[in-house]
Amino acid sequence: MDAFPVTYGVPVDDLTASRAPSKVTLVDIARLAGVGVGTASRALSNAKNVAPATRARVLRVAEEHNYVVSPEASRLAKGNTGRVALVVPHLSRWFFGSVVEGLDSVLREAELDVLLYQVGDARDRRDFFDRLPARRKVDAVVVVGFQVEDDERTRMETMGVHIVAAGGQSAAYPSVHIDDYEASRQAVDHLLHLGHTRIGMLEAVDPDQPNLSATRSPAYYDALERAGIPADPTLVVTAPWGGEHGAASMGRLLGHAEPPTAVFAHSDEVALGAIRTLRRAGLRPGDDVSVVGIDDHPMAELTDLTTVRQRPVEQGVIAGRLVLDLLGGGVAPQASTTLPTELVVRGSTAPPLRR
Amino acid sequence: MDAFPVTYGVPVDDLTASRAPSKVTLVDIARLAGVGVGTASRALSNAKNVAPATRARVLRVAEEHNYVVSPEASRLAKGNTGRVALVVPHLSRWFFGSVVEGLDSVLREAELDVLLYQVGDARDRRDFFDRLPARRKVDAVVVVGFQVEDDERTRMETMGVHIVAAGGQSAAYPSVHIDDYEASRQAVDHLLHLGHTRIGMLEAVDPDQPNLSATRSPAYYDALERAGIPADPTLVVTAPWGGEHGAASMGRLLGHAEPPTAVFAHSDEVALGAIRTLRRAGLRPGDDVSVVGIDDHPMAELTDLTTVRQRPVEQGVIAGRLVLDLLGGGVAPQASTTLPTELVVRGSTAPPLRR
DNA sequence: ATCGGAAATGGAAACGTTTCCAGCGCTTCC
DNA sequence: GGAAGCGCTGGAAACGTTTCCATTTCCGAT
Numbered sequence: 224m225d226a227f228p229v230t231y232g233v234p235v236d237d238l239t240a241s242r243a244p245s246k247v248t249l250v251d252i253a254r255l256a257g258v259g260v261g262t263a264s265r266a267l268s269n270a271k272n273v274a275p276a277t278r279a280r281v282l283r284v285a286e287e288h289n290y291v292v293s294p295e296a297s298r299l300a301k302g303n304t305g306r307v308a309l310v311v312p313h314l315s316r317w318f319f320g321s322v323v324e325g326l327d328s329v330l331r332e333a334e335l336d337v338l339l340y341q342v343g344d345a346r347d348r349r350d351f352f353d354r355l356p357a358r359r360k361v362d363a364v365v366v367v368g369f370q371v372e373d374d375e376r377t378r379m380e381t382m383g384v385h386i387v388a389a390g391g392q393s394a395a396y397p398s399v400h401i402d403d404y405e406a407s408r409q410a411v412d413h414l415l416h417l418g419h420t421r422i423g424m425l426e427a428v429d430p431d432q433p434n435l436s437a438t439r440s441p442a443y444y445d446a447l448e449r450a451g452i453p454a455d456p457t458l459v460v461t462a463p464w465g466g467e468h469g470a471a472s473m474g475r476l477l478g479h480a481e482p483p484t485a486v487f488a489h490s491d492e493v494a495l496g497a498i499r500t501l502r503r504a505g506l507r508p509g510d511d512v513s514v515v516g517i518d519d520h521p522m523a524e525l526t527d528l529t530t531v532r533q534r535p536v537e538q539g540v541i542a543g544r545l546v547l548d549l550l551g552g553g554v555a556p557q558a559s560t561t562l563p564t565e566l567v568v569r570g571s572t573a574p575p576l577r578r
Numbered sequence: 579m580d581a582f583p584v585t586y587g588v589p590v591d592d593l594t595a596s597r598a599p600s601k602v603t604l605v606d607i608a609r610l611a612g613v614g615v616g617t618a619s620r621a622l623s624n625a626k627n628v629a630p631a632t633r634a635r636v637l638r639v640a641e642e643h644n645y646v647v648s649p650e651a652s653r654l655a656k657g658n659t660g661r662v663a664l665v666v667p668h669l670s671r672w673f674f675g676s677v678v679e680g681l682d683s684v685l686r687e688a689e690l691d692v693l694l695y696q697v698g699d700a701r702d703r704r705d706f707f708d709r710l711p712a713r714r715k716v717d718a719v720v721v722v723g724f725q726v727e728d729d730e731r732t733r734m735e736t737m738g739v740h741i742v743a744a745g746g747q748s749a750a751y752p753s754v755h756i757d758d759y760e761a762s763r764q765a766v767d768h769l770l771h772l773g774h775t776r777i778g779m780l781e782a783v784d785p786d787q788p789n790l791s792a793t794r795s796p797a798y799y800d801a802l803e804r805a806g807i808p809a810d811p812t813l814v815v816t817a818p819w820g821g822e823h824g825a826a827s828m829g830r831l832l833g834h835a836e837p838p839t840a841v842f843a844h845s846d847e848v849a850l851g852a853i854r855t856l857r858r859a860g861l862r863p864g865d866d867v868s869v870v871g872i873d874d875h876p877m878a879e880l881t882d883l884t885t886v887r888q889r890p891v892e893q894g895v896i897a898g899r900l901v902l903d904l905l906g907g908g909v910a911p912q913a914s915t916t917l918p919t920e921l922v923v924r925g926s927t928a929p930p931l932r933r
Numbered sequence: 934a935t936c937g938g939a940a941a942t943g944g945a946a947a948c949g950t951t952t953c954c955a956g957c958g959c960t961t962c963c
Numbered sequence: 964g965g966a967a968g969c970g971c972t973g974g975a976a977a978c979g980t981t982t983c984c985a986t987t988t989c990c991g992a993t
Contacts, residue, residue: 259943296979614973651949
């Protein structure tokens with residue numbers, strides 16, 4: 224990204240120059256159909272109190288002249304935007320793309336438009352909450368995979384903009400997420416059940432998602448403790464999120480005086496990085512060192528990676544429904560939905576070798 | 579996805595119920611600042627012909643009262659939408675997510691809003707071009723990774739909506755893409771230079787992207803012919819896109835009476851599926867059978883996959899600039915940009931074993 | 934026949950901007 | 964000293980809907 228500066232020469236104002244030629248308006252349609260504009264509007268918007276014959280005539284005329292309502296005018300008169308903002312840190316990552324996929328399908332079905340906002344870093348994010356919402360461009364905001372600060376949330380609320388979280392928990396607004404602690408426990412318990420006692424962890428931190436690792440490593444420590452195994456902090460390596468960093472971290476573990484026989488990785492991508500390091504070191508994943516991740520990334524299946532499955536598309540779908548609930552105005556939607564995770568055992572984990 | 583029906587109980591009309599409480603309008607600001615609405619508008623929109631003192635006063639009052647313009651009203655008066663539609667087949671795939679990432683960064687910088695439309699299959703796509711959605715909601719449409727039919731394009735144009743293609747070529751509208759033929763040639767030539775003479779191909783078809791494989795397999799045949807190697811159609815296996823299908827196709831090749839010593843896969847995901855099959859068959863990728871893909875998916879690096887790199891984020895960025903050009907109205911933008919691809923040699927390819 | 938009420942209709946007001954146009958006070962130049 | 968010009972300003976018109984309200988029409992019931 225950094226290689227491609229995004230500044231561009233055209234002044235913003237000039238962008239307003241182009242214009243659509245389609246000039247047929249509701250008034251035209253009404254005149255052509257021989258009805259008043261009120262009736263024409265009602266006919267087109269499926270309102271009641273329009274005679275079937277009249278409606279048919281209006282619709283036919285509209286069709287013939289390729290009439291389409293002006294969303295601007297319609298929204299202005301109606302007083303709402305019909306739009307929802309999706310705020311996503313990294314679109315190119317499988318997890319986020321999948322959540323958005325789920326969200327999009329539900330929101331489109333409800334005839335809502337989806338406005339996309341990618342907020343890579345904290346600055347982008349500040350920007351978003353400062354500018355857009357304040358601009359009354361949307362009725363609701365869905366944040367994917369991160370938390371909204373209290374002051375940001377307050378501002379949104381005073382503007383009448385709803386907030387929903389997908390792939391991240393919050394007490395302050397409705398959210399859909401997995402139980403990170405539980406997922407991590409499933410992964411570590413699996414290694415324990417296989418008989419491993421020397422278990423490392425590859426912890427990933429994302430400066431923009433500080434709270435994620437915060438629940439995954441405690442689960443690791445707790446699981447070990449419950450199994451009566453003393454935790455060894457030198458077996459926990461922390462690095463930024465991503466396969467490359469996973470690979471490097473695994474390298475550090477291999478350099479340990481007494482290396483682990485199994486490793487719990489923060490995510491599948493991290494785990495796959497670790498596996499590359501193992502292979503390059505001449506070790507067989509699963510046979511020599513067990514590796515388990517979290518996500519069930521499509522690559523996990525292809526690479527025989529044991530993992531804890533979550534379903535991001537489903538998270539998106541449910542978050543989308545929360546948005547509809549909120550916009551429907553009626554029922555107070557369930558504050559928080561926790562989706563189950565599921566251990567998927569593949570070839571990258573096995574009992575430890577006898578020594 | 580299919581497990582989660584997207585229909586929802588709230589009638590669309592009811593979604594219009596909620597409303598923003600922020601009721602301070604331009605007229606209020608003008609009154610409070612003691613100026614006319616015209617002047618207030620000019621002051622806020624940075625127009626000229628406003629006395630510095632007046633502008634300052636208006637801005638201060640607006641700030642104090644948390645004034646924000648109504649985009650609906652503004653757009654209605656101005657006559658343009660300030661929005662661009664992104665039409666994408668599969669958001670959760672790395673390639674598409676990355677292109678959108680690039681597009682988003684450029685368009686946001688220009689203060690344009692990005693409307694997302696996911697069109698999984700041909701029906702969705704028809705729908706998109708048929709129904710009003712794009713019609714007057716956007717100033718331009720960017721299609722990612724597929725072609726627009728001629729009649730669809732014509733309709734868009736008569737509505738004054740610009741079209742740009744990212745990750746797919748077209749003669750009819752501006753586009754950014756790689757040279758698929760050349761990329762395929764690079765991959766196959768690499769295998770030939772290593773000394774392979776028995777080279778298979780895993781061809782992927784996507785019902786929604788029919789034209790992709792159309793250029794990759796001809797390149798394969800041509801490269802072999804140029805090397806004086808008779809093509810063997812039984813070494814070309816065609817299947818839907820995806821790792822699972824790649825794995826199955828590789829299985830078929832292994833069952834061949836005289837299996838290939840190297841395989842050119844349509845994409846990295848397909849290649850990784852093939853590699854899983856090789857591993858399960860006890861074969862070492864690179865040593866026993868060479869595999870090369872196309873994309874340089876992040877996983878390629880982690881799995882030591884030789885591949886032909888393309889840069890989807892860059893494609894998105896350039897496509898975004900094309901949109902700005904078009905909207906700027908001035909210069910006719912360059913019709914078509916072909917980005918270079920680059921062979922990246924890793925561990926999955928090596929000279930054939932001596933027999 | 935007449936009446937009451939529901940259904941259908943036309944028109945106007947409202948939504949909140951931007952932009953055009955005319956006016957007004959100053960300077961500046963004959 | 965007057966006319967021309969310029970910078971700034973206020974107000975009105977326009978943008979294209981939706982919705983409210985008053986009116987008309989239609990129908991069955993009395």
